[in-house]
């Protein structure tokens with residue numbers, strides 16, 4: 001399939017035909033650059049971290065046991081273990097996934113909900129993968145760790161709904177003012193990092209949910225969880241429950257997410273390098 005794409009483009013002598021364009025919906029490179037836009041370069045993935053760590057694990061595994069362990073399994077296992085390292089929950093990661101033979105930026109863009117999502121788009125997006133509202137709340141709880149970049153939420157501070165100077169009324173005013181003076185000082189800031197759970201972003205605790213209830217969730221998608229009675233009540237239950245309970249339920253949701261559209265058997269491949277499909 002890839003060589004067909006390449007030949008088709010070469011025959012065009014550097015000019016795009018409608019046929020070639022439609023085969024590759026997102027293509028920003030020059031006519032001579034025949035590489036498709038991969039998942040990795042899709043907008044929602046541009047701030048992902050940890051690629052060299054995954055490559056290191058893959059290298060070590062390949063040295064011991066070549067061609068057996070997929071990158072999909074490695075990513076799932078490393079995600080679990082990085083949560084364990086923060087002192088967070090442990091969950092089972094059934095293995096046997098195989099890697100995709102394709103990687104398309106357009107698919108990543110279509111399947112990863114943006115931080116500007118409202119409740120109904122989050123619900124639809126999760127439901128399309130078999131995840132319910134409880135999964136949505138629990139999995140959003142992963143925002144108890146990690147960081148964000150200003151562009152993920154600066155429209156809430158500077159031009160909410162496209163109106164310059166307007167602030168998202170669902171964001172705590174004091175928190176918004178603080179973000180504007182100390183973190184994202186302009187709407188063009190795309191380098192400053194901001195903890196999603198300030199002060200405890202290295203700890204897998206319940207404080208993300210507490211912040212969301214105080215209108216201090218960083219993304220519109222976090223705030224959206226309080227706009228439905230069902231999800232708000234789930235958050236309240238978590239906040240008033242124990243950490244142990246959250247850990248157990250989070251683990252169950254992660255196992256469920258880890259089973260979505262998994263390739264097994266002879267479908268897909270075991271990639272040699274996680275960054276590229278095998279040639």
Ligand code: HEM
Pocket residue numbers: 047048049113114115116117122139140142143145146147148149150151152219221
């Ligand atoms: C509900 C829909 C979700 C939306 C809209 C969303 C959105 C985002 C955004 C915008 C960022 C920050 C990107 C940046 O500016 O650098 C982020 C970070 C993060 N998200 Fe989500 N997310 C969602 C669900 C999830 C789920 C299901 C998980 C895992 C179970 C998760 C785990 C994380 C983690 C760990 C980070 C921090 C990454 C880092 O430290 O580099 N998120 N998310």
